[in-house]
Amino acid sequence: MATTDRQATTLALAHALSAAERGLAVIPLSRTKLPALRSPHRAGPAPDPPSCHGECGRFGHGVHDASTDPARIRELFAAAPWATGYGIACGLPPHHLVGIDLDTKSETDSSAALRELALRHLFTIPPTVVVLTPSGGRHLWLTGPPEAVVPNSAGRLAPGIDIRGAGGYLVGPGSRTRHGVYTTAPGTSHLPPAPCPPALLRLLLPPPRSPRAPHGTPDAHDGRGLVHFVLAAHEGQRNTRLFWAACRAYENGIGPALLDPLLDAARATGLTEREARTTIASAARMTGHHP
Known part of the structure; x- marks a missing residue:
């Protein structure tokens, strides 16, 4: 079992370094899909200081640890030898990644819901990276403009569709979890993340606040x-x-x-x-x- 875990960690590190070469900032994940490194502030008298996003210099700040620097990535994985996967931070330059998570556990068909939205709002999802989850779901990778801060949401766009935006992360292909391995859909592994259609982007952004009468x-x-x-x-x-x-x-x-x-x-x-x-x-x- 220990040998298998070491192999999974080695593979996860290799995949993470490959993703970093494409400009994607990564962090190590455990088999639960959560960040592998716990907060350095957990033993203090209060929960994590919300103002500390890694400024303390220690690892364990979740997506704020994400990096494209190979040396730092190796340090992160060395500090978490139990990691079997990696997360890709969303919303960071140069890609400003936005993840569309189509969940199969929902009572409604999330893929059909996305198609309905596309028909109603007159947009199409361009060819892009698609990651297949062990449960049968799909993650669509899109990119947003630098000035757009897409928030994370669950079911806001439609039932069964979650959005991974600024401050969130996607489980990277090649990651091994308790339920299986995340893989890239055939024919999409070498595609760059496609730009998010403007009509879809408008749905993902928070509605502008208007004065109430x-x-x-x-x-x-x-x-x-x-x-x-x-x-x-x-x-x-x-x-x-x-x-x-x-x-x-x-x-x-x-x-x-x-x-x-x-x-x-x-x-x-x-x-x-x-x-x-x-x-x-x-x-x-x-x-x-x-x-």
């Missing part, structure tokens, strides 16, 4: 703009525009107040009330609200 009433300009956006829909755009407008309404906290105006606008474009209610309910669920 007094007494909980929606901002008249924002509400009218969304209703007019739906009214301007041509045949073939009606559901897509209604879904987009409803998502923006719920994200800005005016979804319930705009329900009737959006329904009226949708019916005016030719949708039935049932179709419109179904689309608005889908938008509510996609944004984490109850229709």
Whole structure:
């Protein structure tokens, strides 16, 4: 068993060094997929100082330890000889990696949910690195612009779809965990991470905060703009525009107040009330609200 662990650690280090050559910052992971090095502050009187992101000079600060320097990576693995995998930090230059985690454990089909989002928001996922998980899930690697800070989220985009952004990490291919080995999907290992489609990036970024009107009433300009956006829909755009407008309404906290105006606008474009209610309910669920 000890020999097997040493072999797994050696392989993990080799994969981590290879990833670093591609500009991906890495950290060692244990079989649980968690950072292999525990916090140096855990024995103190309080939890980790939130202000310490490795400035103390010791290892054990999770993704803040991530590096592309081969010497430092070897030091990290030497300090964690039980590591059997490696994590790739997201959001760091030069790639500003964004991970789309399609989970198979969800009650809904996460791949189908992503396809539905792509159809509704008119984007396609370009050819990119795809990592297969032991449970049958998939990690899609995309890159974001330097100025965009994509947050981590679980199920916010759609049920079964988790996002790994700034401050998060992806389990690297070649890592061995309790449940098996992460592998690169055939034909994608030599691809560079593809740029995130702008329409998808807008969904991943936090919605801009807008001033709320007094007494909980929606901002008249924002509400009218969304209703007019739906009214301007041509045949073939009606559901897509209604879904987009409803998502923006719920994200800005005016979804319930705009329900009737959006329904009226949708019916005016030719949708039935049932179709419109179904689309608005889908938008509510996609944004984490109850229709």
